[in-house]
Amino acid sequence: MTQKIDQIQTFKHTTDLNEIQDYFNNEKTPFVIKNAFSSNIDLNYLxxxxxxxxxIALNEKSDKETLSMSELISKVNQGKKYRLRANTKIGNQLKENIDTHYLEQVRGNKKHLFDYLLSFGKTSRQNTLFLSTKECTFSKHAHVISGLIMHLxxxxxxxxxxxxxRFQSIKYKSLLNPNPLYVTDKDxxxxxxLRLEPGDVLYMPAYWFHYTYSYDINISYSHFFTEPxxxxxxxxxxxxxxxxVTNPIHSFIKAIRKEPEEHIFDREEIIDKCNKIRNKAQRDEALRFFKDNDYS
Ligand SMILES: [Fe+2]
Structure with a gap:
């Protein structure tokens, strides 16, 4: 039976941890914990x-651009549109500076089979930094991993x-392979x-569809993991x-072995994938769909 929620379950920082753990382990629907931690991370901190x-950030055209953190911050401060997505390089260093103790308590210390795949390679894929500016958004999507997001x-x-x-209603099921990402229409x-503010923690279960919109500069840290x-x-x-089945295991492993920031989607890559669709009507439709959706 499909679970339907009318609002996002909201806990306070004073809520008994057992209650949150119970909800996390049994409901498996998104929830938020308000004011769960205090954050001193801002642009100056970075x-x-x-x-x-x-x-590697996406610029206003959604093209990849490599720049130093200092250059990125100065452009962001000038009001330019940039987006840093799932950056593990900084995310892993940042992990030492933010208190993830609370997340670990919510989640428990269990490690599941697929988590070992996430920690392949140079840096762990589990600790990632996001930085967005005004008007950044992305297509509505869902992924195999769950996230606990700390808004900073x-x-x-x-x-x-x-x-x-419903599986049948998903618009693009394998277009972005080997990156295991489902994309569908916003509705x-x-x-x-749900507006996230500094100190909030959001749980986003695996394969639950979502997208974000930024009205101003914001920074968050996502801890990704797999479910049992x-x-x-x-x-x-x-x-x-x-x-x-559709995402051959070798290409899947190749995709997750690469540093995520090396394979964040940019405009060119998505258009390329759309252009490979053989059927003209479907190709045009995909190009239109992704054109209307911000690539960042
Ligand atoms: Fe996501």
């Missing part, structure tokens, strides 16, 4: 700690589906808008099996 390090600075509006999408009547195999088999069987 400048002080990481100024000389190079990052500014605010960001999340649009979260009220229920798990505000079937979504809940029972979750994928009982709650998201079709979405999980379809990806396991």
């Amino acid at each position: 400048e002080r700690h990481f100024s000389n390090q190079d990052v 600075y500014g605010n960001k509006t999340w649009y979260i589906s009220k229920s798990r999408e 505000p009547t079937e979504e809940i808008a 195999i029972q979750y994928y088999l009982y709650k998201t069987f079709l979405m999980f099996t379809y990806q396991a």
Whole structure:
């Protein structure tokens, strides 16, 4: 049976941890914990700690641009549109500076099979930094991993589906392979808008559709992990099996071995994938769809 939610379950920092753990382990729907931690991370902080390090960001045209953190911050301060997505290089360093203790308590220390895949390679894929500026958004999507998002600075509006999408209704199931990402139409009547503020923690379960919109500069840290195999088999069987079958395991592993910031989607890559669709009507439709959706 599909679970449907009318609002995002909201906990306070004073809520008993057992209650949150219970909800996390049993409900498997998105929830937020308000004021769960205090954040001292802002643009100045990133400048002080990481100024000389190079990052790959998407610029206003959604093209990849490599620049130092210092250059990025100065452009962002000038009001330019940039987006840093799932940056593991800084995310892993930042992990030492933010208190993830609370997340670990919510989640427990369990490590699941797929988590080992996430920690392949040079840096762990589990700790990632996001920085968005005004008007940054992305297509509505869902992924195989779950996230616990710690919102660090500014605010960001999340649009979260009220229920798990029916598999048949998903518009693009394998277009972005080998990156295991489902993409579908935005539909505000079937979504809940949730504004995240510094100190908030959001749980986004695997394969739950969402997208974000930024009205101003904001920074967040996402801790990604996989759910127990029972979750994928009982709650998201079709979405999980379809990806396991259509996304050959070797290309999947190749994709996750690469540093995520090296394969963040940019405009060119998405257009390229659309252009490979053989059927003309479908190709035009895909190009139109992604043109209307911000690539960042
Ligand atoms: Fe996402």
